[in-house]
Every structure is written in structure tokens, then in C-alpha cells.
Amino acid sequence: xxxxxxxxxxxxxxxxxxxxxxxxxxxxxxxxxxxxxxxxxxxxxxxxxxxxxxxxxxxxxxxxxxxxxxxxxxxxxxxxxxxxxxxxxxxxxxxxxxxxxxxxxxxxxxxxxxxxxxxxxxxxxxxxxxxxxxxxxxxxxxxxxxxxxxxxxxxxxxxxxxxxxxxxxxxxxxxxxxxxxxxxxxxxxxxxxxxxxxxxxxxxxxxxxxxxxxxxxxxxxxxxxxxxxxxxxxxxxxxxxxxxxxxxxxxxxxxxxxxxxxxxxxxxxxxxxxxxxxxxxxxxxxxxxxxxx
Amino acid sequence: xxxxxxxxxxxxxxxxxxxxxxxxxxxxxxxxxxxxxxxxxxxxxxxxxxxxxxxxxxxxxxxxxxxxxxxxxxxxxxxxxxxxxxxxxxxxxxxxxxxxxxxxxxxxxxxxxxxxxxxxxxxxxxxxxxxxxxxxxxxxxxxxxxxxxxxxxxxxxxxxxxxxxxxxxxxxxxxxxxxxxxxxxxxxxxxxxxxxxxxxxxxxxxxxxxxxxxxxxxxxxxxxxxxxxxxxxxxxxxxxxxxxxxxxxxxxxxxxxxxxxxxxxxxxxxxxxx
Numbered sequence: 001x002x003x004x005x006x007x008x009x010x011x012x013x014x015x016x017x018x019x020x021x022x023x024x025x026x027x028x029x030x031x032x033x034x035x036x037x038x039x040x041x042x043x044x045x046x047x048x049x050x051x052x053x054x055x056x057x058x059x060x061x062x063x064x065x066x067x068x069x070x071x072x073x074x075x076x077x078x079x080x081x082x083x084x085x086x087x088x089x090x091x092x093x094x095x096x097x098x099x100x101x102x103x104x105x106x107x108x109x110x111x112x113x114x115x116x117x118x119x120x121x122x123x124x125x126x127x128x129x130x131x132x133x134x135x136x137x138x139x140x141x142x143x144x145x146x147x148x149x150x151x152x153x154x155x156x157x158x159x160x161x162x163x164x165x166x167x168x169x170x171x172x173x174x175x176x177x178x179x180x181x182x183x184x185x186x187x188x189x190x191x192x193x194x195x196x197x198x199x200x201x202x203x204x205x206x207x208x209x210x211x212x213x214x215x216x217x218x219x220x221x222x223x224x225x226x227x228x229x230x231x232x233x234x235x236x237x238x239x240x241x242x243x244x245x246x247x248x249x250x251x252x253x254x255x256x257x258x259x260x261x262x263x264x265x266x267x268x269x270x271x272x273x274x275x276x277x278x279x280x281x282x283x284x285x286x287x288x289x290x291x292x293x
Numbered sequence: 294x295x296x297x298x299x300x301x302x303x304x305x306x307x308x309x310x311x312x313x314x315x316x317x318x319x320x321x322x323x324x325x326x327x328x329x330x331x332x333x334x335x336x337x338x339x340x341x342x343x344x345x346x347x348x349x350x351x352x353x354x355x356x357x358x359x360x361x362x363x364x365x366x367x368x369x370x371x372x373x374x375x376x377x378x379x380x381x382x383x384x385x386x387x388x389x390x391x392x393x394x395x396x397x398x399x400x401x402x403x404x405x406x407x408x409x410x411x412x413x414x415x416x417x418x419x420x421x422x423x424x425x426x427x428x429x430x431x432x433x434x435x436x437x438x439x440x441x442x443x444x445x446x447x448x449x450x451x452x453x454x455x456x457x458x459x460x461x462x463x464x465x466x467x468x469x470x471x472x473x474x475x476x477x478x479x480x481x482x483x484x485x486x487x488x489x490x491x492x493x494x495x496x497x498x499x500x501x502x503x504x505x506x507x508x509x510x511x512x513x514x515x516x517x518x519x520x521x522x523x524x525x526x527x528x529x530x531x532x533x534x535x536x537x538x539x540x541x542x543x544x545x546x547x548x549x550x551x552x553x554x555x556x557x558x559x560x561x562x563x564x565x566x567x
Binding site: 006007009010011012013014016017018020021023024025027028029031032035042045090093094096097105106107108109110111112113114115116117118119121122123124125126127131132134137167171224227228230231234235248249252253256257262265266269270272273276277280284 | 304305307308311312314315316317318319321322325333334335336337338375379380382383385386387389390392395398401402405406407408409410411412413414415416417418419420422423435436438439442443446471472496499500501502503507516517520521524529531534535538541542545546549550553
């Protein structure tokens with residue numbers, strides 16, 4: 001086969017996949033970028049009036065929008081910290097027990113990953129139900145039921161959602177860290193033991209640095225996921241009470257589909273994407289997320 | 294050595310507690326789905342009761358769940374076949390031809406993973422409406438395929454790169470065309486990985502909520518959308534929605550046990566091997 005024939009075939013193989021992503025992602029993004037400059041009604045896109053950067057400026061003067069940015073950042077940082085801590089902790093414990101025990105445990109632990117976010121919402125609304133929810137019954141048994149507002153109070157709703165998110169996504173961290181740990185040669189641990197290093201010292205000095213790359217990648221993947229959070233909030237509180245769980249994605253969704261301010265909604269969702277890229281670009285560069293030389 | 298026993302005991306206790314924390318919420322829903330109305334609203338929670346299938350009958354008779362089930366199946370199967378079919382061919386094109394821009398194209402796919410669903414959804418909704426395709430299967434299938442393609446491409450690239458280069462070369466020397474070499478030599482070897490990728494794509498599509506909710510209509514709702522309509526209403530019918538949730542959740546959890554080792558690498562796009 002000649003060289004040009006070969007690249008012809010390669011192009012033919014690559015093109016359909018690129019076309020789908022182009023059609024479903026790049027075209028909508030471009031369209032959103034243009035339409036966010038217009039004030040328009042759904043179904044009457046052509047009669048919209050040009051408003052320029054009005055919506056982008058409005059975002060930074062809109063106290064609800066700025067609050068959403070704060071909520072989104074808080075959700076991302078707290079959820080990520082808890083999930084990484086718990087996931088790495090359990091993975092380290094799991095790596096110290098025999099394979100015949102750790103394998104079935106890993107299978108059990110990974111179940112929440114496979115559950116649809118809307119069902120996670122259903123499950124946790126049931127657990128958080130103030131009258132017959134399991135959580136309140138257990139809190140009541142130790143006399144704390146009255147202090148905990150669950151999903152109903154602005155002070156505790158965001159944290160309650162984070163708990164449900166931790167339930168669903170910690171298994172992911174756990175699985176990835178487990179496979180990262182399995183690449184550390186056992187000689188390293190033997191050497192550490194010979195030198196008399198204890199559990200904590202081994203963890204901080206050897207285990208964590210050895211899986212540093214994995215942790216970086218997880219921070220990127222889970223961090224960007226958390227920043228985009230939509231499903232679990234939609235299923236649990238839909239942004240309430242009193243906007244206390246209104247993430248940027250929820251806000252954009254509500255503006256677009258409930259208040260019919262499509263132009264503003266698109267501007268918010270694009271700003272969300274830009275902030276995400278700015279926040280995580282340094283990690284993308286440093287992690288193994290992209291192919292390099 | 295009592296201190297060692299104590300430490301092992303502590304370890305076991307933590308791991309057991311974590312297992313309970315994982316299982317109890319799922320068990321609660323499965324249990325509720327088999328409870329009579331009067332057993333659901335009890336304080337304290339009843340762990341033993343007379344089981345009933347009433348909730349399942351209700352979900353299917355006045356909840357259109359049969360239809361949602363078929364819709365979910367159709368969207369999941371078509372979109373995962375598309376992702377896996379286009380994705381593996383694309384991966385072969387990117388790895389085996391010395392294409393100059395292959396790295397740039399791969400990275401273009403990975404950047405797609407950073408786009409928020411809502412950012413894609415809003416313009417897709419307007420565009421699909423203007424071409425009259427809102428409310429059909431086209432919206433969710435297109436969206437799910439686009440979301441799944443990056444990781445399928447990435448995963449398939451890592452599978453193909455793991456193969457010895459001589460394998461393809463000897464096929465070419467024996468007179469195979471490039472496509473024959475792919476079909477007869479490479480594809481059969483990477484098939485187990487491709488199946489895992491297909492199952493992971495199907496799992497995403499099966500569970501996905503927001504595209505399926507906004508781009509479909511009454512006739513094309515999927516299972517998660519059906520459940521969200523139960524949950525969204527003012528008073529939740531816990532029995533009925535638990536039954537619907539159980540039907541939706543169990544098949545994918547069962548399948549999940551078989552692709553255990555691929556769960557980690559699948560969601561990291563092959564960057565971490567399970």
C-alpha cells in the first residue's frame with residue numbers, strides 16, 4: 001500500500017468518531033457561545049436581540065450566581081478531600097489482608113458505583129426522611145436527631161448531599177488506588193520494615209509518594225466531576241433549601257428550563273466550563289491524563 | 294503478640310463497617326420494594342416482614358415501566374454499539390498508521406471529558422428542537438455516544454498498544470490487507486477488553502439522567518427519568534419507586550461483578566490499569 005493510501009484509510013477509520021464528538025459537543029458549544037450573546041426565546045431563536053456580553057457581566061453582578069460558584073467550590077473541595085481520605089485509607093487497609101478476603105470485599109465496595117445517580121438520590125432521601133428515615137432513627141437513639149437538619153435545613157443540606165456523594169464515589173477512588181498500590185514492589189516494604197519503619201512512617205514516606213501520580217490523576221478526574229455536579233443535587237434537593245445547594249450546573253439548568261432564560265443559562269454554563277478549565281489546566285498538564293511524547 | 298492481634302482486629306472492624314455503610318442503603322431500597330405500604334412507614338425500621346410483589350405490579354401497570362425498560366435498553370444498546378464500534382476503529386486508525394496528528398486527536402477526545410453535561414445539554418436542546426428531533430431517541434443516543442467515545446478510544450488504544458507489533462506485521466506480510474489484519478488478528482485478541490468497554494458504556498447510558506430527561510418525551514423516557522418523575526412528585530410513593538429502582542439497579546450490579554477488574558481503568562480512560 002502506498003503511503004497516501006494508508007493515511008487515506010487511517011483518516012477513514014478516525015473520522016466517524018471525530019465527527020460524532022464534533023456534532024454532539026463542538027457544534028453545541030459553538031452554538032452556545034453565539035447564542036449566549038443574544039436575548040432569545042426557545043423556538044424563536046432568530047428573533048432574538050443582540051445583547052453582547054451582557055449575560056457574562058450579569059453573572060458577576062448576580063449574587064445568586066456568585067453564591068452558586070461558592071457552593072460549587074465548597075462541594076468540590078469538601079467532597080474531594082473526604083473521598084480521597086476515605087478511599088486511600090480503605091485501599092491501604094485492604095492491601096494488607098489476604099487476596100481471598102480482599103477480592104470479595106472489593107466487589108461489595110464497588111456496588112454504589114454502578115447505581116444510577118437518581119437512585120442514589122432516592123436512597124438517601126429515604127434515609128434522610130425526618131419521620132421514618134433510618135438516619136434519624138439512629139441519631140434519635142443517641143439523642144442527636146433534633147440537632148441535625150438533614151436535607152431540609154440550609155445549614156446541613158450541602159453536607160448531607162456530600163455524604164451521599166461520598167457514598168457513591170469513594171469506591172472509585174478505592175479501586176484506582178488499589179490498582180496503583182499493586183504496582184509498588186514488595187521489596188520496598190521489606191526494606192522499610194528492616195529499617196524499623198512503623199505503619200504511619202511507611203504510609204507517609206513510601207506508600208503515598210509512590211502513588212503520587214495516581215492521586216494526581218484522581219484529583220483531576222474526581223475534581224472535575226465534582227465541579228460539574230448536577231445529578232445528585234437534582235435528585236436530593238434541586239438546589240434548595242434557600243439556594244443552599246445551588247451548584248453552577250443546577251443554576252444553569254434552572255435558568256434555561258424553568259425560567260426560560262436560555263441566553264443567560266448558556267452564558268452561565270460556559271462560564272462554568274471556563275472556570276473548570278482554568279482551575280484544572282495545571283493538573284491536566286502534570287498528570288497522565290493526556291498523551292505526551 | 295496481642296498488639297498485632299489488636300491491630301488486625303481494628304483493621305477488620307473498619308473494613309466490615311465500611312462494607313455495612315456500602316450495603317445498607319442499597320439493602321434498604323431492595324427491602325422497601327418488597328414491603329406492604331403499612332410496613333414501609335414504621336419507627337423503628339422493620340428488618341423482617343411479610344414480602345409482597347404489589348409494588349412491582351403497580352410500577353409496571355400504572356407507571357409505564359415496561360415501556361421505560363425497553364427505551365432504556367434501546368438507547369443503551371445502540372449508543373454503546375456506536376461508541377465501541379466507532380471507538381475501536383478510531384483507535385486502530387490512531388495507533389497503527391503512524392498518523393502525524395494522532396496525539397492531537399487523542400487529546401482532543403480527552404478534553405471532551407471536561408465539558409459539563411449542562412453546557413452540552415442547553416444548546417443540544419435548542420438545536421434538536423429546531424430540526425424536529427426533540428423527543429426522539431436521537432438526542433440521548435448522540436449525547437451518550439459522544440460522552441462514551443473518549444474513554445472507549447483511550448481504552449482501545451491502550452489494548453492495541455499492549456499487543457506485539459510483529460503480530461500485525463506478519464499478517465500484512467502473509468498478504469492480509471490492513472482491515473483484514475484488524476478483523477482477523479487484532480480485534481479477536483482485544484475482544485475481552487472491548488466487551489468490558491461496551492458494558493461500561495452501556496452502564497453509563499443505562500444510568501444517565503439529564504440528557505435522557507430533557508431530550509426525550511413521554512414516549513421515549515428511560516428508566517432513570519421514570520424514577521425521577523416518581524421522586525419529583527410532592528409525595529413520593531416509596532414502595533413503587535423502590536421497586537422501579539430495584540429493577541433498574543440489579544441488572545447492572547450483577548453485570549458489574551463480571552467486569553470488576555475493568556471498573557477502575559474504564560473510568561480513568563485506561564490511564565490506570567486494573
